[in-house]
Each structure stands twice: as structure tokens, then as C-alpha cells.
Amino acid sequence: MNSCNVCQAETKNKCSNCNQVSYCSVQHQKQDWKSHKSNCHPFRVAHNELLGRHLVATRNIKPYEIVLKEAPLMRGPAQISVPVCMGCLNAIEPNDHITCDKCGWPLCGPECQALDEHKAECQLTEARGQKVNVQEFNGPHPLYTCVSTVRCLLLSETNPANAEKFQQLESLEQTRRGSNQWKADLASIGQFIPKFFRTQKFSEEEIMRAVGALQINGHEVPTSDPPHVAVFYTASFTENSCVPNLAKSFTKNGHCILWAPKAIKKGANLSICYSDAVWGTADRQRHLMQTKLFKCTCERCVDVTELGTYYSALKCEDRKCTGLLLPIKADDWNGCWRCRDCQKQVQRKYVDGILERAIKDIQSMEKTAENGFKYLKHYEKWLPPQHYHLSEVKILQVQLIAKDQKELMVLPDEQLQLKLKYAKELIELYEILAPCEVRMLGTLCFELHSAIAEHTRRVALQSNLSPKEMLEESLLYVEKCVNYLQYESDIFVEGHILKQAKINRDALRMVIRIS
Numbered sequence: 001m002n003s004c005n006v007c008q009a010e011t012k013n014k015c016s017n018c019n020q021v022s023y024c025s026v027q028h029q030k031q032d033w034k035s036h037k038s039n040c041h042p043f044r045v046a047h048n049e050l051l052g053r054h055l056v057a058t059r060n061i062k063p064y065e066i067v068l069k070e071a072p073l074m075r076g077p078a079q080i081s082v083p084v085c086m087g088c089l090n091a092i093e094p095n096d097h098i099t100c101d102k103c104g105w106p107l108c109g110p111e112c113q114a115l116d117e118h119k120a121e122c123q124l125t126e127a128r129g130q131k132v133n134v135q136e137f138n139g140p141h142p143l144y145t146c147v148s149t150v151r152c153l154l155l156s157e158t159n160p161a162n163a164e165k166f167q168q169l170e171s172l173e174q175t176r177r178g179s180n181q182w183k184a185d186l187a188s189i190g191q192f193i194p195k196f197f198r199t200q201k202f203s204e205e206e207i208m209r210a211v212g213a214l215q216i217n218g219h220e221v222p223t224s225d226p227p228h229v230a231v232f233y234t235a236s237f238t239e240n241s242c243v244p245n246l247a248k249s250f251t252k253n254g255h256c257i258l259w260a261p262k263a264i265k266k267g268a269n270l271s272i273c274y275s276d277a278v279w280g281t282a283d284r285q286r287h288l289m290q291t292k293l294f295k296c297t298c299e300r301c302v303d304v305t306e307l308g309t310y311y312s313a314l315k316c317e318d319r320k321c322t323g324l325l326l327p328i329k330a331d332d333w334n335g336c337w338r339c340r341d342c343q344k345q346v347q348r349k350y351v352d353g354i355l356e357r358a359i360k361d362i363q364s365m366e367k368t369a370e371n372g373f374k375y376l377k378h379y380e381k382w383l384p385p386q387h388y389h390l391s392e393v394k395i396l397q398v399q400l401i402a403k404d405q406k407e408l409m410v411l412p413d414e415q416l417q418l419k420l421k422y423a424k425e426l427i428e429l430y431e432i433l434a435p436c437e438v439r440m441l442g443t444l445c446f447e448l449h450s451a452i453a454e455h456t457r458r459v460a461l462q463s464n465l466s467p468k469e470m471l472e473e474s475l476l477y478v479e480k481c482v483n484y485l486q487y488e489s490d491i492f493v494e495g496h497i498l499k500q501a502k503i504n505r506d507a508l509r510m511v512i513r514i515s
Contacts, residue, residue, distance in 0.1 A: 005032050019058040054239045061264040068258040072230035073162040076148030080140045087112025089224040094137045104131025120154040128198045146189045148229055152210040153202050165233040171212030175293050185211045223254045232256045241271035241298040247436040249487040257487050277434035280312035280388045282333035304330045307432055309386050317346055354382045358389045369400040386429055394422040398447050408454045423448035439494045442484030446497050449477040475508040
């Protein structure tokens with residue numbers, strides 16, 4: 001028995017959403033909703049020595065259910081940023097912007113000058129006694145390196161409640177201190193802020209702690225162009241997994257939505273991927289160590305086969321052998337690799353030679369379907385079909401082989417079959433490896449749905465039949481597309497794909513009903 005959160009009477013009833021707070025009656029639950037609403041989530045904040053604070057599901061979470069919606073504590077330009085408007089954070093053109101009449105920072109227009117977010121650096125710059133003068137607009141500008149840190153430091157003045165939450169976030173200052181990144185940040189931010197703004201308001205320790213907290217907890221938010229960085233309080237407690245159980249979407253105003261593409265069982269830790277789940281293990285591990293200062297030990301990272309996909313494997317150096325090369329030790333991707341069939345070993349230098357050429361050729365390749373086919377044919381000598389470099393090019397191929405419906409209708413049958421093949425293989429692969437990369441999966445599902453629909457049309461023309469099974473398969477993938485993209489804003493390409501997918505889904509349902 002638990003105590004009612006209103007009258008303290010004993011009761012067995014709990015809030016069905018969070019499963020944490022008890023009420024003796026519906027009336028008391030309604031009465032308490034105003035104060036309970038902000039904390040009513042299907043998870044609790046837990047703590048242990050290994051993970052620190054983390055989130056644990058307090059009930060079974062259904063597929064596609066929103067777990068958390070959250071506004072940022074702070075948002076600002078990325079540490080490496082071209083000149084952007086200090087209000088909306090979109091890039092500005094040299095001849096199409098205004099400057100703030102108080103501080104001189106560039107802005108899109110008067111409406112952005114009035115935004116609260118600009119007030120922090122505006123007042124600090126005005127107190128400096130000299131306006132900012134941004135003249136160079138091509139490439140990253142050094143002045144913007146410190147802006148988001150300044151906004152974090154000034155939260156105590158602009159939003160004390162958010163400042164208190166920001167102070168609770170991990171900065172890993174002691175771990176970072178003395179590293180090459182910390183030294184670079186000290187010079188470009190820690191020592192720069194007092195000198196440039198002519199202020200002694202912040203100590204070096206305060207500044208460097210804010211830098212660390214921003215780097216450790218910052219999220220890239222693509223609602224502006226270029227993307228900006230934002231810090232979310234509760235979302236910062238999600239742990240890392242390279243096969244996470246939560247997807248991350250953003251509203252058009254930059255609020256974070258964490259939701260479950262698949263069912264999550266009660267008691268499971270809630271996770272997102274701090275790196276890029278589409279990368280191979282060596283690249284993810286390197287990125288996490290550089291940016292978050294830890295080595296991941298999730299189920300994917302401790303398995304050299306990456307859940308049986310052989311996503312990072314190479315073909316054996318011996319062309320007579322059909323085996324695959326992988327690191328001898330799962331925790332040492334920089335050591336020797338060994339064929340799993342013939343046991344032949346190769347040095348990491350051999351591996352690097354192939355991978356460096358492969359990535360260089362992707363980067364320099366003109367992105368056409370013809371070049372994509374050439375790349376795949378060339379590198380299949382060294383890379384297995386599901387390798388991340390080949391998969392990256394196949395994603396491009398799915399998009400480049402018939403870019404719209406008109407091109408799809410006149411596409412040669414052979415290329416249509418390749419589009420179908422690549423899309424199916426990629427969806428199957430990434431639903432195992434990266435089930436929360438919902439924008440990519442949703443787009444692939446839409447491409448596959450469209451290709452199946454076109455193939456069905458051709459079969460019907462040739463046979464005067466309407467193959468119901470093919471229509472149902474096309475419907476299956478367009479419904480998957482809607483599920484994957486359902487929380488994408490219409491400011492994104494994926495949001496527009498979602499709108500078309502809903503139209504196509506409804507039309508297909510009608511055709512299937514009458515067929």
C-alpha cells in the first residue's frame with residue numbers, strides 16, 4: 001500500500017503514466033495534476049557508481065510512445081560556427097542582415113533582436129563599452145566559439161531556475177583538465193571571455209566547468225541552418241548505447257522529443273546514441289572517447305561482428321578464402337585483425353590502407369548513380385556487402401536511382417530491381433544495428449514503398465492483374481515510414497515525406513479494400 005499524494009490515505013492505485021505517484025481517487029488525481037504534470041514521465045532517475053544518474057522505465061512503454069518532451073535550458077551557436085543570427089541562429093549573408101543597435105552582434109532582423117535568448121551576450125557586450133564588429137562571413141568565425149558558453153554562464157541572471165539545473169549537470173572537468181582539448185578550450189574560451197568582454201564576472205574555473213558541461217551534455221539541434229547546440233536537463237540523464245531504445249526528434253521551436261520506436265520493458269535503462277549509430281565501431285569509439293571521454297561497452301561495441309552484421313569487417317586478404325577479417329580483440333580495434341575462417345592475421349596498417357582509400361573515394365566522388373555503381377563494383381573486392389562504406393553508398397543509390405515519381409516511371413527494370421534490393425537490404429540491416437535512426441529508416445521505407453508501387457504498376461500493365469500481395473507490401477513499408485517519421489516537423493525534408501506518405505497510405509488502403 002502507498003499513500004495518496006493529496007490526502008495521505010492508503011491506496012493501491014498509482015498514476016498509470018508514471019507508475020510512481022499514488023492517488024486514492026480520480027478526483028484527487030485531477031486535483032494534483034497541475035503540480036504533478038511536469039514530473040509525470042514513464043521513468044525515474046536512478047543512480048549507481050558505473051552510470052551515475054540514468055533513467056529507468058517505471059512501466060512497459062509501447063512502440064511509438066513519447067517518453068519525454070523537453071525545452072532546452074540553453075541554446076546557442078555551435079563551438080565551430082559561421083556567423084549566425086544571435087536570435088534564430090540561422091546563417092546570415094554579408095549583405096542581408098542587421099546588427100544589434102546595442103551590442104553590434106549580427107541579426108536577421110528586428111524580430112530576432114527582441115528575442116530573450118540574445119539578451120545575455122547583448123548586455124555583456126554593451127557593458128564592454130565597444131560593439132562587436134563581424135566582417136568575415138566565409139567559414140567559421142572565432143568570436144562565435146565562446147557565445148554558447150557565455151549564455152550558460154549568464155543563466156543565473158537570465159533564468160535562475162535553468163541555471164540551477166545546469167549546475168547539476170556533469171562537466172567531467174577533472175577528467176578533461178590538462179588534455180589537448182581542454183588546453184585549446186582554455187585559450188579560445190576560458191582566457192578569451194574575460195579579455196574580450198573586459199569582465200571579471202567569471203572565474204577561469206567557472207568558465208571551464210561551463211565549457212565541459214556544454215560539450216558533455218550538448219545536443220546538435222537541426223532546426224536551424226547550420227544546426228545549433230542545446231542543453232536539455234532530463235534528456236542529459238539518458239545513458240549511451242550504440243543500439244539505443246529511444247529515438248530523438250525535435251519540434252520546429254527546438255524542443256526535444258524522446259520516443260520509443262520499439263516496445264521497452266519496465267525496468268530497462270533508457271538510452272540514446274551519443275555518437276552516430278551508422279558509423280562503424282572503431283569510429284564510434286574514437287568519437288566517444290574524444291567528445292564524451294569514455295569507452296562504450298554496449299552490446300554492439302563488445303561484439304566485433306556488430307550483432308552478426310559484420311558491419312566493419314573486411315574480406316580475407318587471401319582471395320581463395322571466403323572468410324572475413326575482424327579485430328582479434330573486441331576492445332582493440334587498432335590491433336591485429338584475423339580471418340575468422342583461415343585464421344590468417346593482418347596488421348592494422350593493411351586495414352587502414354583499404355578504409356582510407358574507401359572513404360577518400362566516397363568524399364571525392366561526384367554523387368551520381370553511375371559513379372555509385374562503379375564504387376560498389378570496385379570495393380566489393382575488399383568489403384563485404386553490409387560494410388558501412390558500401391552501405392553509405394547504397395543509401396545514396398536508393399536516393400539517386402530515380403529521384404522522383406516521373407523518373408521512377410521510366411526507370412529501366414534492371415535499375416528498379418537494384419533500388420528495391422538495396423532498400424530492402426538497408427532497412428533489414430539498420431533495423432538491427434540502428435533501430436532509432438528513424439529519419440534514415442523512414443526515408444528508406446518511403447523509397448522502398450514507392451519502388452514496390454511502381455513494380456506493381458508494371459506487373460499489372462503486363463498481366464491486367466493487380467497483385468494484392470505486392471500492394472500490401474507497398475502499404476507495409478509506407479505505414480512503417482509514417483511510424484518512423486511521425487514526430488518530424490514540416491521544417492525538415494522528412495516532415496514533407498511524412499505528409500506524402502500519409503496520402504499514399506490512405507490511397508493504398510482504399511485500393512486494397514476494393515481490389
